Amino acid sequence: MKTERLSRTTKLAYGAGDLGAAIVTAINGFFLLNFLINVAGLRPGMAGNIFLIVKIWDAVNDPIIGWLTDHTVSRMGRRRPWLLIAAIPFALMFFLQWIVPPFDEAGKFVYYLIVAVFLDFAFTAVNVPYAALTAELTQDYDERTRLSSVRMSFSIIGGVLAAFFHGIIVSQFPDNPNLGYMTSAAIWAFAIAIPCFITFFGTREPDFAILARPAASGPGFFEGLRIAFRNKAFILVTVIYMLSWLAIQFAQNNLQIYTKDWIKMDMAMFSFLLLAIQFSSFVWVLIWARVSERIGKKNVYYLGALFFVLALMGLFFLQPGDVVPTFLLAAMAGVGISVGYLVPWSMVPDVVELDELETGQRREGVFYGFFVFLQKMGLAVGLFVSGWALELSGYINATTANPDPVQPASALLAMRVLIGPVSAAVLLLSFLAVRAYPITREKHAEMRAELARRKAARA
8 A cells, every 4th residue: 555644744733733632631630639629629529520420421422523523514624613613612611610719619519510511512522523633634554653643742742831830830829829720721721722723724634524425324323333332443442542541540630649648749849740751751652653663553552551550550659758769650651651642542543444444434523532532531530539539538628727738548548559559450451452452554454455446446
């Protein structure tokens, strides 16, 4: 098969589009649980409940948006118009999430729940069509990995900058964290919207996507989902992604509380720790993308994930004051986190083409809708489980009168178990799905050849 190469401009414009989602995911993942508990004043269990409820809505929201993008008819294509429309609401909802309203605890719960629902909807309306562009911009097996590596490089850079500077900005308001979080959120809201416009104006959907029309006699939404879940490769990729992302989120959600209450690290130092993690991930995404061309996506995943498992277990055994070992393990974790970003996303376009081979339809939106859903599900489940684990272990909220309470031994053990053995066990489970994943480079070449033959026969 002839190798398809995208221009550098197209790759960069596409990759930049993931900055907004990366900023939201990084800041929410590292800071939101601590914000809701120790700044907004919600109990950990109540904070966790917000994200569980939102995910129930998400189970419907994400695949429906994906299905709608598959059925969008526009001169601009099926995906790009959604980026143009949803960019501003996405940024606005993110900003509102970091305001502490003047309500009692029940009122705050309702406020954050409503904002979370609308933020989730806007996130989906941007990220599902954006992610689905991968399968349309190129149909080459290795070029998709390269495109995914550019995208994930931007994603990690966005996470690096957001996580590092968010902590630095908030630390400038030690006596008024409410104002610190709100100021930082206002700055990042601008950074969230701009990448959507860069991708919109910097890429062009190919003719086959612009001219695509929903099949009048084809399966509807629910029938389409039933067919998709009969696709073994799709099920395996979703399991790989769900477990790897859940492991990342368990570690990420609890890292700030773990370093503050167990390692005794302040907010400014924590920002540099995040820089070490994200910079390591950025470098290793580029390395793994090259290595996968030699040894394959599955072997890259095994190698990277093993580094992550070792780092997670190391964090469990650290003791208070072990700042330097914490930084070393954070850099090691970045080696593994990078494959969780890179490998599953580079597999999805291949699954889309297997589905096209079996059904005669291209339904990127449905597949990517479920993938974005699983990304957010990992974040939500991590926050829900973490919140209730801290609640049941007797975690003490910070207050104005007691801004740095001494946590009971049960709460300290709970945060160490979540960030170590629990995260590592979830990640190791994903190896079973990776082992069973059936699409190799050779299998993909056969699929492409058969699709080309069918297209020539119809011409």
